Structures are given as C-alpha cells and as structure tokens.
Amino acid sequence: MNPNSMNAFFEVLIHSMNDAVTIVDADGVVLYWNEAAERTYGITREETVGKRIGDFFTRESLMLYQVMESGIPVRNVYHEPRPGMHVTINTDPVYNEQQELIGAISIERNITSYVKLSAELYSKPTGQNLESYAFPFKKEEIDETSPMSTLNYPLLLVGHTGVGKRSMAEWLHQSGGKQGNFVSISCNSIPSGLIDSELFGFHAEAYGETADKQLGKLGLAHDGTIYLRDLHTVPLATQEKLAQVIHDRRYYPVGSTTSVPLTCRILASAPAPIESYVAQGLITQDLYYAFQTTYIPSLQERKQELPELCRLFLSQAAEQMGKRVPELSSEVMTALTSYNWPGNLPELKNVMEHIIIVSMNHPVSSQDLPPAMRLTTLTDLTEQAVPLHVHSEEVERAHIIEALERTGGNKARAARLLSISRGALYYKIKQYGLDG
Numbered sequence: 001m002n003p004n005s006m007n008a009f010f011e012v013l014i015h016s017m018n019d020a021v022t023i024v025d026a027d028g029v030v031l032y033w034n035e036a037a038e039r040t041y042g043i044t045r046e047e048t049v050g051k052r053i054g055d056f057f058t059r060e061s062l063m064l065y066q067v068m069e070s071g072i073p074v075r076n077v078y079h080e081p082r083p084g085m086h087v088t089i090n091t092d093p094v095y096n097e098q099q100e101l102i103g104a105i106s107i108e109r110n111i112t113s114y115v116k117l118s119a120e121l122y123s124k125p126t127g128q129n130l131e132s133y134a135f136p137f138k139k140e141e142i143d144e145t146s147p148m149s150t151l152n153y154p155l156l157l158v159g160h161t162g163v164g165k166r167s168m169a170e171w172l173h174q175s176g177g178k179q180g181n182f183v184s185i186s187c188n189s190i191p192s193g194l195i196d197s198e199l200f201g202f203h204a205e206a207y208g209e210t211a212d213k214q215l216g217k218l219g220l221a222h223d224g225t226i227y228l229r230d231l232h233t234v235p236l237a238t239q240e241k242l243a244q245v246i247h248d249r250r251y252y253p254v255g256s257t258t259s260v261p262l263t264c265r266i267l268a269s270a271p272a273p274i275e276s277y278v279a280q281g282l283i284t285q286d287l288y289y290a291f292q293t294t295y296i297p298s299l300q301e302r303k304q305e306l307p308e309l310c311r312l313f314l315s316q317a318a319e320q321m322g323k324r325v326p327e328l329s330s331e332v333m334t335a336l337t338s339y340n341w342p343g344n345l346p347e348l349k350n351v352m353e354h355i356i357i358v359s360m361n362h363p364v365s366s367q368d369l370p371p372a373m374r375l376t377t378l379t380d381l382t383e384q385a386v387p388l389h390v391h392s393e394e395v396e397r398a399h400i401i402e403a404l405e406r407t408g409g410n411k412a413r414a415a416r417l418l419s420i421s422r423g424a425l426y427y428k429i430k431q432y433g434l435d436g
C-alpha cells in the first residue's frame, strides 16, 4: 500500500476516535485537531490548525512541550479543563527515522460521565442492605435453580486473594436459610497428617477421646455449611476422599468402618486461574469436577461497584472510630477508579480506614489518599510559570505586557515570571516596540 493511502486511513482513524487527539510539530504548531477535540474544547479545526497550541491552552500545551523536552511519555494524567469536565491525558513525543524530534501527540479521554456516575452512585444510597449489595452477584440475579443458590450443591469459589470468597460463602449460607453453623477451615494451616481427622472426625474407640472430640468439621457443620479455604493445599489423598464424600454424600470418620451421612453443604475456595492448578496436579480432576465452579471477579474487573464498596467500608470504619462518614470528591473517586487494586477488598478497606483517620476536611481530597494512589494532575506536572516559547509572537507580546504590568515594570521579576533571561526580555521589549 502506498504511504498516501496509509495516511488517509490514519486521518479517518484519528477523526473518528472518541478521544480528543492533538498533534503538534516540534514548535508546538497544531497539525491535527480531531472532531472529539472540537467537541471537547468547542474550538474548530480551522481555528487551531497552523497556530501555536500555547495560544489556546496553557497547561495542556505545556505538557506537550515537556514531553518533547524530556522525551518521556506521560500516562493517565488527570485534568479538569473546565469546571465539571474531567479528562485523563496520555502524551508522547514523536521522532522520525533519524531519531529527530518532530512533534508530540496528546490523547485526552473524556471521563466526565463516568466520574458523575460514580459520584451519583456514591452519594445516593440505594436503600438496600449494603452487605449483600456489595457482592458481585445480586441476590435477585441468582436464579433459584442455579448451583450458587441450590441448597447443598458443592460450589468452588475461584478468585484472587481478597476478592470476597469467604464473605460470599457466608452470605450464601445465611441467605440459604440454613439452621446449622457456618464452619470455616483454612486448609493450608492444618498439618497434612491431621487434616483427615480435622475434617471427618474420628472414632472415639480408636483413640479413646471424649465424645465431643469425635466430630470433625463436617459434623460440626451439621445442617449448615462447611467452607474449605484454599482447597488446592489439601493433600491429594484427602482430596480423593473429599471427591468420594461429595459423590456418596456419606463419609467415614477416621478409624471407623461405619459411614455417616453428609448433612452440610460444601463450599470451597481456590485461587485463579483454577485450570492451571488442576493442570499442575494441585487439585485432582475428580475433586475439581465434583464442584460447580464460580469465578469471583477482582476489584479491577468490577470497578463500577467501587462507589458502593467505598461507601460500605467508609461507613464501617467511621462507625468503628465514632466519626462522621465523609464525602468523597469526584477527584478522589477518579483516583480510586484509576488505581488497579492488586490487594482487592482488604486493600480498599484499608484505604477507607486511612481516609477516616487522616481526613480532617469535608470532602476528602486526593491528598488524603496514600501516595501510591494519588492522581498526577496536569497542574502537578506544569507547576512552574508559563515559559514564553510556547506562544506565537502575538500572544508572546501580550504576555510580556501582562508580565510587566503585574510586576509594576520590574524587568527582572517579569523575566522570572516568563521563564526567560533578563537579556532576552530586554531584547523582546525592543523587538515588540514596548520600550517607548
């Protein structure tokens, strides 16, 4: 394909994008200004193309100049270009084949509707029970006949650490109207030699123990639910027995030749991706297929629920500490949404507790967040005064006049404000005939 056709494709691509695209040459002169940019800023292509970007925008243009100077791209910089409009910006320098700088591209994603939605969801209580609302599955969404709600159906909850598997299991137990206990067992904390008796109990005669100690966790969960956390750490021989128990719905206490009926529901958890644990032989095929498997998404896959979860954990922490539940500003919600949450719900809980401890102001600002999740804003990146070289001559002249007026004619201070040397300012004052 010839390069001109390729250019035609790129041009259509850029103009059809929903993100605002600005392309400037190495002097900051606008080469491209797509339709989304026209919509976002209310300035037409005809007005911008061929002009210096600095004549229209200060901070945005500075970022383009900065990446051209540093050669380092910037990602996900948050900016509120006008009140109520929220964007995140990616900017990259562009080089030709000889590695010479030829300009820069900035792509701005308008996240206003998302930020507004988050703020709305955060501020409008739904009137539902928060605990259950905070689960990735809604009670009414779970079909009565689905394995998730069907009583006594063994269910394996798969997901990364801290996604809420245990809470989900407890909720299934409670909402299933079980009479018996919810008994949880962390399989990786039990020495492998003891796990069988821990689960199945043992025959009193074989060990001479008291009657109370005969019951294993399966027995203690009579008419209730047993939750086996980290199923993949159960020794393989015990896994085979468990698969058999699920199949027969009966089990043998250790040392006994008489089987007893299984009267509880078995729920278990394992990390994702479960298939790799099965492939590695850490979970036997028999046991894996004895369960229905349900994937619990990580927090970064269910960010739409962040406002609810924030509200839940904030109110829990506030109640514990006897404090008021603070408002979260849209800037904070944007920062929380941009973060990836590798630690899932416990990390979110922790951050909400941190906010309650440190926040003195209402609403909470992004400064109240732990440093790793504070937003980089355009203002952070472009804090210094506006250097003169970003503007065209006409605008440059106006800026010099303004700087001189602001400093009462003090040329040294005006030069500092414009980020140029005093000598350069004298030269420009003369060039623009401002010395009369």
Ligand SMILES: Nc1ncnc2c1ncn2[C@@H]1O[C@H](COP(=O)(O)OP(=O)(O)OP(=O)(O)O)[C@@H](O)[C@H]1O
Pocket: 130, 131, 132, 133, 134, 135, 159, 160, 161, 162, 163, 164, 165, 166, 167, 168, 229, 269, 312, 345, 346, 349
């Ligand atoms: N729906 C919910 N409502 C309230 N708190 C919740 C909810 N879901 C999870 N949590 C909280 O999130 C934290 C992590 O949840 P949980 O212990 O259930 O995760 P997990 O996936 O079982 O963790 P692990 O991988 O360590 O076994 C807990 O503090 C729990 O109280």
